[in-house]
Amino acid sequence: MCMRSKLLAVAVLAAAVPACTHAANHPLHTAKIADVIGVATMNADREIVLDLRSADCGIIAEARVSYKPGDGSYAEVLSHIGGLKPGQTKPVPAWPAEPCPDGRVPTGDR
Numbered sequence: 126m127c128m129r130s131k132l133l134a135v136a137v138l139a140a141a142v143p144a145c146t147h148a149a150n151h152p153l154h155t156a157k158i159a160d161v162i163g164v165a166t167m168n169a170d171r172e173i174v175l176d177l178r179s180a181d182c183g184i185i186a187e188a189r190v191s192y193k194p195g196d197g198s199y200a201e202v203l204s205h206i207g208g209l210k211p212g213q214t215k216p217v218p219a220w221p222a223e224p225c226p227d228g229r230v231p232t233g234d235r
Contacts, residue, residue: 160218160219161216161217161218162177162179162217162218163176163216163217164215164216164217165202165206165214165215165216165217166213166214167209167210167212169212170193170211171194171211173192173202173209174190175191175217176188177189177190177217181222182226183225183229205217205218
């Protein structure tokens with residue numbers, strides 16, 4: 126399973142849980158760039174925390190995913206983001222589009 130599929134699966138699972146209240150100015154709600162799917166922050170212990178939002182494939186979902194140094198996808202995620210330093214927050218670019226689970230082509234809406 127590729128990274129985008131894994132993240133979509135996590136986002137779908139997270140959508141099944143009641144959403145927490147977000148401030149109106151939260152980066153996930155104010156992002157206007159279609160190619161950005163969330164924000165990434167590196168904690169002091171080098172853990173990467175991704176706050177993601179997607180509306181692809183007709184599914185609207187939000188998720189928080191974290192990767193600790195040594196996790197199997199840590200290096201891939203860090204590279205995809207373009208590097209991070211402890212305390213830094215950056216936008217998360219979208220992964221390349223893949224077909225939706227039902228075979229439809231993603232709309233690109235995020």
